[in-house]
């Protein structure tokens with residue numbers, strides 16, 4: 165039976181991934197961890213440990229003691245925050261990955277590792293429409309540079325040591341359970357909260373900034389499907405492009421207005437505009453679809469309805 169460790173369980177992806185993995189593998193088989201406490205359902209629904217992924221001794225001790233067989237390493241500093249503190253962000257993003265890869269290589273029980281990459285690996289010289297898996301990659305952010313270097317290390321560990329690393333280049337992730345922190349695509353989450361709380365939102369990207377997005381249920385399902393996919397079907401151990409749907413703030417606010425007619429959005433682009441302008445507007449994910457059958461279920465309309473319903477419930481408004 166698998167014994168799965170999720171690092172970064174209090175984060176935007178981790179807080180939902182842990183719950184889904186526990187449904188599928190049993191509560192006691194999924195060990196959640198984070199540097200800070202997670203939500204009560206994560207901490208009380210199964211094993212939880214405060215763990216600093218930067219502390220390799222603590223990490224290896226935990227992995228050996230619990231005979232961990234799979235690791236999802238989700239802890240990272242996102243694009244916007246990383247630009248404010250480039251060197252610490254580089255250390256956190258790179259050293260945490262190197263700790264996980266090295267420990268997984270050494271510990272024989274660990275058979276598979278998942279690590280998230282991002283559309284941030286691309287840069288201004290990349291074709292921005294239907295961006296292919298393999299293309300020019302000259303990221304201009306610390307976050308993107310660390311993700312591109314990380315992809316190369318994942319591929320290196322696979323080729324050199326046979327470590328079965330699997331990865332997805334996530335587009336912007338839209339979710340209601342846990343808010344993201346410090347990313348460039350985060351307007352697409354904030355806008356829902358502000359629409360419900362205040363009826364207006366000041367967007368930090370300009371109205372026609374197109375970016376690829378994915379609703380969290382699709383991201384979680386896709387991630388677990390990739391981890392469960394037959395090894396022989398996978399042609400990539402660096403990271404798979406995943407497309408989602410492409411939207412602009414203008415399009416998303418128009419969709420929200422269908423439900424909240426008085427909703428008003430103003431635009432005040434900040435430093436994240438330059439980051440968004442360097443990223444793809446749409447992604448070609450045909451290799452993910454071919455290799456492990458990825459299929460998106462939610463588009464902008466179905467996602468918007470669920471986001472509004474769930475955030476209203478969460479904030480106790482009608």
Ligand code: SER
Nearest residue numbers: 242243282347348349
């Ligand atoms: N969503 C992330 C960010 O905006 C990119 O992977 O930083």
